[in-house]
Structures are given as structure tokens and as C-alpha cells.
Amino acid sequence: xxxxxxxxxxxxxxxxxxxxxxxxxxxxxxxxxxxxxxxxxxxxxxxxxxxxxxxxxxxxxxxxxxxxxxxxxxxxxxxxxxxxxxxxxxxxxxxxxxxxxxxxxxxxxxxxxxxxxxxxxxxxxxxxxxxxxxxxxxxxxxxxxxxxxxxxxxxxxxxxxxxxxxxxxxxxxxxxxxxxxxxxxxxxxxxxxxxxxxxxxxxxxxxxxxxxxxxxxxxxxxxxxxxxxxxxxxxxxxxxxxxxxxxxxxxxxxxxxxxxxxxxxxxxxxxxxxxxxxxxxxxxxxxxxxxxxxxxxxxxxxxxxxxxxxxxxxxxxxxxxxxxxxxxxxxxxxxxxxx
Amino acid sequence: xxxxxxxxxxxxxxxxxxxxxxxxxxxxxxxxxxxxxxxxxxxxxxxxxxxxxxxxxxxxxxxxxxxxxxxxxxxxxxxxxxxxxxxxxxxxxxxxxxxxxxxxxxxxxxxxxxxxxxxxxxxxxxxxxxxxxxxxxxxxxxxxxxxxxxxxxxxxxxxxxxxxxxxxxxxxxxxxxxxxxxxxxxxxxxxxxxxxxxxxxxxxxxxxxxxxxxxxxxxxxxxxxxxxxxxxxxxxxxxxxxxxxxxxxxxxxxxxxxxxxxxxxxxxxxxxxxxxxxxxxxxxxxxxxxxxxxxxxxxxxxxxxxxxxxxxxxxxxxxxxxxxxxxxxxxxxxxxxxx
Numbered sequence: 001x002x003x004x005x006x007x008x009x010x011x012x013x014x015x016x017x018x019x020x021x022x023x024x025x026x027x028x029x030x031x032x033x034x035x036x037x038x039x040x041x042x043x044x045x046x047x048x049x050x051x052x053x054x055x056x057x058x059x060x061x062x063x064x065x066x067x068x069x070x071x072x073x074x075x076x077x078x079x080x081x082x083x084x085x086x087x088x089x090x091x092x093x094x095x096x097x098x099x100x101x102x103x104x105x106x107x108x109x110x111x112x113x114x115x116x117x118x119x120x121x122x123x124x125x126x127x128x129x130x131x132x133x134x135x136x137x138x139x140x141x142x143x144x145x146x147x148x149x150x151x152x153x154x155x156x157x158x159x160x161x162x163x164x165x166x167x168x169x170x171x172x173x174x175x176x177x178x179x180x181x182x183x184x185x186x187x188x189x190x191x192x193x194x195x196x197x198x199x200x201x202x203x204x205x206x207x208x209x210x211x212x213x214x215x216x217x218x219x220x221x222x223x224x225x226x227x228x229x230x231x232x233x234x235x236x237x238x239x240x241x242x243x244x245x246x247x248x249x250x251x252x253x254x255x256x257x258x259x260x261x262x263x264x265x266x267x268x269x270x271x272x273x274x275x276x277x278x279x280x281x282x283x284x285x286x287x288x289x290x291x292x293x294x295x296x297x298x299x300x301x302x303x304x305x306x307x308x309x310x311x312x313x314x315x316x317x318x319x320x321x322x323x324x325x326x327x328x329x330x331x332x333x334x335x336x337x338x339x
Numbered sequence: 340x341x342x343x344x345x346x347x348x349x350x351x352x353x354x355x356x357x358x359x360x361x362x363x364x365x366x367x368x369x370x371x372x373x374x375x376x377x378x379x380x381x382x383x384x385x386x387x388x389x390x391x392x393x394x395x396x397x398x399x400x401x402x403x404x405x406x407x408x409x410x411x412x413x414x415x416x417x418x419x420x421x422x423x424x425x426x427x428x429x430x431x432x433x434x435x436x437x438x439x440x441x442x443x444x445x446x447x448x449x450x451x452x453x454x455x456x457x458x459x460x461x462x463x464x465x466x467x468x469x470x471x472x473x474x475x476x477x478x479x480x481x482x483x484x485x486x487x488x489x490x491x492x493x494x495x496x497x498x499x500x501x502x503x504x505x506x507x508x509x510x511x512x513x514x515x516x517x518x519x520x521x522x523x524x525x526x527x528x529x530x531x532x533x534x535x536x537x538x539x540x541x542x543x544x545x546x547x548x549x550x551x552x553x554x555x556x557x558x559x560x561x562x563x564x565x566x567x568x569x570x571x572x573x574x575x576x577x578x579x580x581x582x583x584x585x586x587x588x589x590x591x592x593x594x595x596x597x598x599x600x601x602x603x604x605x606x607x608x609x610x611x612x613x614x615x616x617x618x619x620x621x622x623x624x625x626x627x628x629x630x631x632x633x634x635x636x637x638x639x640x641x642x643x644x645x646x647x648x649x650x651x652x653x654x655x656x657x658x659x660x661x662x663x664x665x666x667x668x669x670x671x672x673x674x675x676x677x678x
Contacts, residue, residue: 053611060611061583231607244400250610263602268570271589271618272392272399279610 137165140249145225149174308332476504479588488513647671
């Protein structure tokens with residue numbers, strides 16, 4: 001076993017767009033385990049849009065990532081050393097190990113590591129549809145939008161890890177589901193493979209009038225629920241088509257992550273349409289995770305919840321893969337495979 | 340009794356600001372009553388900001404006011420003729436009689452007229468604190484903001500019919516209450532007479548930095564609940580001071596009623612602060628009226644819910660009084676006294 005851990009740390013904070021030199025790859029020795037600790041060799045790193053927010057030194061829902069520290073993030077791997085009775089060599093586990101090859105963690109901390117069963121569900125799915133992105137989709141859809149059969153639900157970043165789950169969960173609840181995604185290939189995937197009723201290509205509708213017109217065509221009965229991953233123009237366009245008593249789950253506003261202004265043009269529509277607009281962070285709703293994961297795991301095991309992955313190879317590829325994710329270059333869940 | 344009814348009709352739709360020539364005073368003969376009908380002589384007309392929205396021919400929560408028809412609005416008066424067993428001459432009643440001296444109504448229609456007891460509560464209060472504005476305050480505060488003791492609640496248009504009730508109801512629930520109002524006199528009233536903890540004079544803080552700075556000083560622990568009657572700059576400033584899990588009840592956005600753009604500068608704060616922002620119209624929540632009116636009526640009768648009125652004299656004064664209301668020239672509830 002290696003005695004050295006390779007890690008990617010935050011080297012500097014982005015000025016606007018993230019660049020490769022915001023990261024630095026370092027090597028650190030692996031110390032002997034203390035009592036209760038477990039060492040996990042990471043097979044997969046999860047890359048997610050929320051990480052962009054942590055790179056800024058501004059007030060947000062989570063403290064910023066510290067300079068010089070390992071980039072945070074979800075991880076899946078295998079136990080390679082253990083001084084904890086509950087974890088054996090070879091156990092498949094998920095955790096928040098960050099961008100590094102090995103995680104050394106006190107597994108007595110509740111929630112630090114979770115054993116997963118890969119008999120029917122691939123390990124990678126625990127970082128996607130049966131992990132944080134899946135539960136995010138589930139919470140926003142089920143608890144905030146709470147759609148009724150026959151309603152129309154829109155989701156932006158529809159081919160992504162969260163969006164693809166939102167749409168399929170809404171379809172399973174009898175909704176008309178419309179995605180918003182960037183490019184013909186993603187839109188085709190969303191309709192043809194994920195089974196959405198329609199998908200609007202925002203790259204083909206670059207201003208508010210065009211985008212809201214495309215949404216009108218795709219949502220002839222208006223919009224009852226919207227799951228927002230992007231913000232900016234998309235949210236403006238959705239509000240123009242929102243029905244009375246519609247609900248918006250605000251999950252991400254990636255369009256503003258580099259500091260671009262993303263004013264909401266017509267906030268009065270929230271009033272005139274008696275809308276509910278609610279932001280949420282899935283990690284603050286741990287009480288729903290067991291129910292959501294059971295639902296999501298069952299659907300994935302049964303082949304009823306589909307997902308796609310973009311997998312970068314090797315730790316050193318993580319920064320570029322992350323930059324690509326922020327630009328929408330990935331397709332589905334972005335992962336980094338280390339082994 | 341008069342055989343002629345004087346009425347104010349919508350003569351034209353405003354282009355931007357409302358002007359006196361958007362209204363026309365007409366006289367129409369009073370026809371004999373049909374079976375079930377009641378004739379009410381209006382003592383008081385209610386003027387309310389929502390009427391501005393009805394004057395536009397645009398999609399909103401209610402159909403627009405039709406051209407040539409009597410301006411809609413709440414009314415309080417006395418039964419002067421009745422062909423309905425449930426209403427006797429002299430009964431004090433409230434209804435939606437509109438801007439006219441007499442209302443002729445089929446009192447068999449559920450909710451068309453409501454008898455009120457003026458023993459302990461003045462008739463005018465049924466158009467204010469114990470009427471639609473009071474229930475509006477109650478619903479937004481109790482059902483949407485749902486404040487806990489110790490939380491900070493902000494309300495804009497704080498000296499108005501709705502805002503003054505919001506603040507006093509929140510004080511009664513143990514909150515720190517901060518008003519936003521225009522001018523030193525209104526602010527002094529809000530703190531000294533209504534008992535708010537502080538009031539920010541928006542006229543003294545004309546840009547976002549100044550206004551949000553003033554709110555920061557007035558809300559040292561941030562803002563947990565906000566009741567919005569104004570929108571625009573106020574809402575932007577509140578969002579900059581909003582706490583995690585704060586709630587905003589959107590009741591009115593009078594700053595945009597003339598078609599001015601009122602973009603929300605930082606909608607991402609709704610996400611990062613995991614806020615709930617919800618629009619509502621009190622007439623869609625009739626189920627809460629009995630409970631709310633009982634609460635409000637008890638407080639007014641006991642002198643524990645204070646309010647102020649600006650009363651214009653005579654039907655012909657209604658248009659100017661309404662224009663003044665939209666400009667914030669009124670102080671408290673704007674009424675028109677006809678008798």
C-alpha cells in the first residue's frame with residue numbers, strides 16, 4: 001500500500017471564472033491510524049456545482065473552503081485499513097473524503113462513513129442518483145414542489161445529476177415534465193432516454209423572449225412546479241409562464257457563481273401568481289435521507305431511474321473536469337475515477 | 340331618500356401614474372328593489388393599493404376592472420331598503436359596494452353583505468384593522484412568516500392599514516419589530532404610538548447601500564421575517580440582511596404598480612439563505628377570516644390594536660385620495676366618508 005497520499009488543495013480563490021491555477025496537487029505522507037480510524041482508498045470523487053460556492057470567501061450557506069486545504073467533496077471507495085470494529089477491509093463506503101486518493105477518518109463520528117451495498121447498485125451511483133444529488137432532487141421535488149399528477153414541472157440543467165432525477169421522479173408522479181438543457185444532444189437524451197415530455201435547448205433561445213416563448217410551447221398549460229439549478233435567464237423565463245400557486249425549489253443558481261449579476265427581472269410575478277419560492281440545502285434535511293435513499297435505490301436497482309456519468313481519469317484531471325462541469329461540458333453526473 | 344346614485348367609474352386605464360381623468364363621476368337612477376335585494380347607503384369607502392393593479396388591463400391575480408364600470412372596493416354603510424328577511428333598516432353592513440353612494444345587492448348571495456356590530460368597534464375599523472387589511476396582515480404574518488418569539492420581523496409601509504397591524508401582531512407574539520416608512524412623522528408614529536422597536540425612514544436612505552445599512556442597524560440580529568407591501572429597493576435591502584431560513588410574505592409591490600422595472604438584484608440570496616418567499620391574496624384564504632377577525636376584533640375592542648385613518652370627504656374626493664394613497668400621502672388607513 002502506498003505510504004503517500006496525493007491531494008488537491010485550494011491554492012487561490014477564483015477571480016470570476018475558476019482556472020486550473022486555483023488548485024494545487026500535493027503529496028503528503030500517510031500516518032499510522034489511531035484507534036477508531038479507518039483508511040479509505042477512494043475509487044471515485046464526486047464533482048458538484050456547489051463546490052464553486054465554497055471556493056469564494058463570501059457568506060453563504062456553508063463556510064468557505066479554506067486556502068491550502070483539501071478540496072471538499074463526496075467520495076466513494078474501499079476500506080484498506082481499519083482500527084474500527086464496524087469497518088472491515090474491502091467494505092465499500094461513501095463519505096466526504098474530498099479531492100484526494102486516501103481518506104483517513106475517525107469512523108466513530110456519526111455519518112462520517114456509510115457502508116453501501118454494490119450488489120444491485122453500482123458504487124458510482126452512491127455519488128449520484130442514490131446519493132446527495134438524488135436526495136437533492138427528491139427533497140426539492142417531493143417536499144417543496146410537491147407536484148400533483150397532471151401538473152407541469154420544469155427543471156433546469158435537466159441532463160445533470162440532479163435534474164435528470166427530478167424529471168424522472170416527477171414523471172413517476174404523473175406530471176408533464178419539461179427540461180431545460182444546453183444543446184441538442186442533451187435535450188435528445190432528456191426526452192428520448194429519460195422520458196421527459198419535452199426539453200428546451202437554452203442555447204437556441206438566448207434571450208428572455210425566445211426562452212419564455214419556447215417554454216410556452218413546451219408547457220401549454222403553464223408551469224406548476226420548477227426546480228432551479230441555474231437561475232438567471234431561465235428563472236426569469238419560468239416566472240413568465242408560472243401558474244397561480246406554482247412552487248419553485250431553488251437548488252442552485254450556477255449562472256451567478258462567477259459573480260455575474262443575475263437580477264430577477266419581474267419579482268412581482270411571485271406575488272401576482274401567489275407563488276412559493278424556496279431555497280434549500282439538502283444537507284440540512286438529513287431526516288429525509290433514509291426515505292429518499294430507499295426510494296431512489298429501489299428505482300435505480302429496478303432500472304427505473306436512469307442516469308449518465310462523465311468520468312475523468314486520475315486525480316490530476318479533477319480541476320479540468322470541475323471547470324468543465326461549471327461550463328456545462330459534462331453530460332450527467334461528473335465523477336473522477338482514481339482506480 | 341335619493342332616487343339617484345352617484346358613482347365613480349373607470350374612464351380610462353392609466354399610462355404610468357394614475358391621473359384624475361382616469362375616473363369619471365356619473366349619476367344613475369336607483370331602480371326599485373327586486374326580491375332578496377338590499378340597498379345600502381355607503382357611509383365609508385375603502386381605498387386600497389390593490390385597486391391600482393385592477394386598473395391595468397394585464398394578467399394578474401384578479402380580472403381587471405372593466406372600463407365604464409364602478410370602481411371596485413370595500414364599503415361600509417347602513418341598510419336603507421330591504422326585500423330580504425335577514426337585513427333590516429338601520430343594520431350596519433360591510434360589503435364590496437365600490438365607489439358609489441348606494442349599493443344594491445342580492446343579499447342572498449353568500450358573502451355579499453356582512454352585518455357588523457358597532458357597539459365596541461367603530462364602523463370604519465371594519466374596513467381596516469377588523470377588515471380586509473387586518474386579515475391580510477394576520478394571514479401573511481401568522482400563516483406565512485409564522486414568527487417565533489425573539490425573532491426579528493420587518494414590515495414595509497409600516498404606518499399603513501396593513502403594515503401597522505402586522506407590526507402590532509408581531510409585537511404581541513414577542514418579536515422585535517422594525518418598520519419601514521416614508522418620513523419622520525410616520526416613523527415616529529410607528530415607534531411611539533404603535534410600539535415598534537424601530538422604524539427606518541426610506542426617504543432618508545435612498546439607495547441600496549444606505550437602506551440596507553439602516554436595516555442592519557435596526558436589526559442587529561438580522562431579519563427572520565419580512566412582510567412586503569412595497570417591493571423594489573426595500574426588498575433588495577431586506578434580502579441583504581435576511582437570516583438563514585427567513586420567510587417573506589409578499590403582499591404588495593406598490594413600487595412597481597406604475598410599470599416601473601423593479602428587478603430583484605440578488606435573487607441568489609433566497610437560495611443561500613434558504614428563504615421561503617411566498618405571495619398571497621387574502622381573498623383566496625376565506626377559511627382564516629373567522630379566526631383572524633375574531634382575533635383582530637378582540638384586540639381593537641380592547642384598545643390593543645391601534646390604527647390611524649386618513650378620511651377624505653365626499654365621493655368626488657375619492658380619485659385624489661386614491662392618487663395620494665399611491666404616493667404615500669395618506670397616513671394609516673385611507674377612507675372616503677360619504678355621510
